[in-house]
Amino acid sequence: MIIEALIGGVLIGIAVSFLLLFNGKVLGVSGIISDLINKPIHNNYWRLFFVIGLLISPFIYNLYKPMPVPTITTNNLMIIVGGLLVGLGSRYASGCTSGHGVCGIARLSIRSMIATITFISFGALTVFLMQRVFV
Amino acid sequence: MSSLIALFAGIVFGLGLIVSQMTNPSKIIGFLTVGKHWDPSLVFVMISAIFVSYFAFAYAKRRRASFFNLDFEIPKRTEIDKQLIIGSALFGIGWGIVGYCPAPAITALFFGNPQTLLFVGAMLIGMYLFRVINK
Numbered sequence: 730m731i732i733e734a735l736i737g738g739v740l741i742g743i744a745v746s747f748l749l750l751f752n753g754k755v756l757g758v759s760g761i762i763s764d765l766i767n768k769p770i771h772n773n774y775w776r777l778f779f780v781i782g783l784l785i786s787p788f789i790y791n792l793y794k795p796m797p798v799p800t801i802t803t804n805n806l807m808i809i810v811g812g813l814l815v816g817l818g819s820r821y822a823s824g825c826t827s828g829h830g831v832c833g834i835a836r837l838s839i840r841s842m843i844a845t846i847t848f849i850s851f852g853a854l855t856v857f858l859m860q861r862v863f864v
Numbered sequence: 865m866s867s868l869i870a871l872f873a874g875i876v877f878g879l880g881l882i883v884s885q886m887t888n889p890s891k892i893i894g895f896l897t898v899g900k901h902w903d904p905s906l907v908f909v910m911i912s913a914i915f916v917s918y919f920a921f922a923y924a925k926r927r928r929a930s931f932f933n934l935d936f937e938i939p940k941r942t943e944i945d946k947q948l949i950i951g952s953a954l955f956g957i958g959w960g961i962v963g964y965c966p967a968p969a970i971t972a973l974f975f976g977n978p979q980t981l982l983f984v985g986a987m988l989i990g991m992y993l994f995r996v997i998n999k
Contacts, residue, residue, distance in 0.1 A: 734908035737884025741909065742916020744877035749920050751869040753930035753937055756877065758967040763991040775870035782874015783967060787974035789875060790882045797882075799972045800890040801979045807961050812983040814958025815965060816990020821951025823941070826965045827877075829952075830910060835917035836938065843944050848956035849896070855960025856896040 745832055748779075757828025758783075759819035803859075822848070866932055878971045884909045887972045889963025896960050 745756045752775060765776045787796050801808065819825040822844050824833060829848075833841020885891045886909060894903030924936055959965050964972070964983050972980045 730905060731908050734884045734905040735912045737880040737882075737886065738909040738912030738914075739916055740876050740880030740883060741913040742920070744873040744880065745913070745917040746920035747869055747876070748873040749917075749924055749930070749936070751931045752866045753924075753932075753934040754870075755938060756873065758877075758965075758970070759991070762966055762970070762988070763994070766988055766991060767995050774867050778867040778870040779874040779877075780970060782871045782876075783878040783970045784874075784973060786875045786878025786971060787882060787887075790879055796974065797885055797888050798975060799888050799977070799980065801962060801964075801983075802890065802893070803962060805979070805982060808979055808982050809986045811958040811962035811964070812969075812986025813990040813993075814954045814961070815969075815983075816958075816987035816992075817994050818951045818953070818955030818958060818990075819966065820991055820994035821947050822955055823939070823948070823951070825955060825967075826959075827967055831913045831917055832921075833939075834910075835914045836921040838939070838942070840942055840944055840948060844948055844952040847949055847952035848959060851953045851956030852892075852896045852960035853898055855957045856893055857898060859961065860897070 741827075741831060742835075745827075745835070755828065755832050757824050757832060759816075759825040760823070760828055763816075763820055818848075866934070869932075877967065880909075880913070881968050881971050887968040889968075892959070892963040892965075892968075896963075 748754050748756045761776045761779055765773060765780060790796050824841065824844060829841040829844040834845060881887050884905060886906065891903060891905055895906040929935055962983055966987060969980060969984050969987065973984060
């Protein structure tokens with residue numbers, strides 16, 4: 730479990746490094762997706778190719794072994810609420826787990842460290858409330 | 865060429881998420897669960913991802929441009945403002961409700977399950993709403 734987590738992290742770090750050192754871009758997925766849907770396509774091709782890469786990665790992984798099936802325990806209404814909050818919140822914060830949590834901390838940005846601590850704290854509080862109060 | 869690097873970064877990033885099982889919401893909920901059932905996987909993913917990325921950002925700092933001679937587009941903002949805190953809090957709540965953040969949700973579209981589609985749809989609407997509200 731720990732080994733897989735460490736290997737996964739190294740792969741994520743390699744992706745961040747390539748996008749930065751070759752293209753000069755910070756790998757922030759919420760920014761990439763929102764620019765892709767909100768901005769004209771010219772100068773946006775790299776974002777499209779990045780998302781295509783994300784979408785085909787499961788096919789490549791499946792050549793090696795089957796990708797674990799995602800398990801979501803919450804109902805459809807909560808999924809919609811969660812999706813809206815993730816979309817809206819990541820744009821207000823100008824970053825999500827990749828942009829603040831990985832890239833921001835790696836470049837020692839205090840702003841990103843505060844963002845990361847904030848979203849992990851609120852995530853943990855939400856899970857706590859959902860498990861103790863609502864169930 | 866920069867599109868090819870972006871495609872490669874997307875694939876490697878996606879593989880990193882799958883290998884470490886970050887594409888599985890129940891793993892994220894496990895991480896956000898305080899107590900004896902806590903799953904620390906995400907900590908190890910972040911440690912190794914940040915470790916690798918740290919060297920890339922440190923090296924980028926010493927260069928004037930990327931390998932493709934493109935300018936580095938690295939965020940310069942340092943302010944800890946209301947937008948950052950409220951945005952991160954909303955993002956964290958949505959993350960805690962479902963267990964998806966943007967990149968894993970896009971990657972997990974592979975399975976085509978209605979819950980993931982619903983989440984991604986709501987997330988895109990959330991990002992679009994941000995643009996509408998902040999016009």
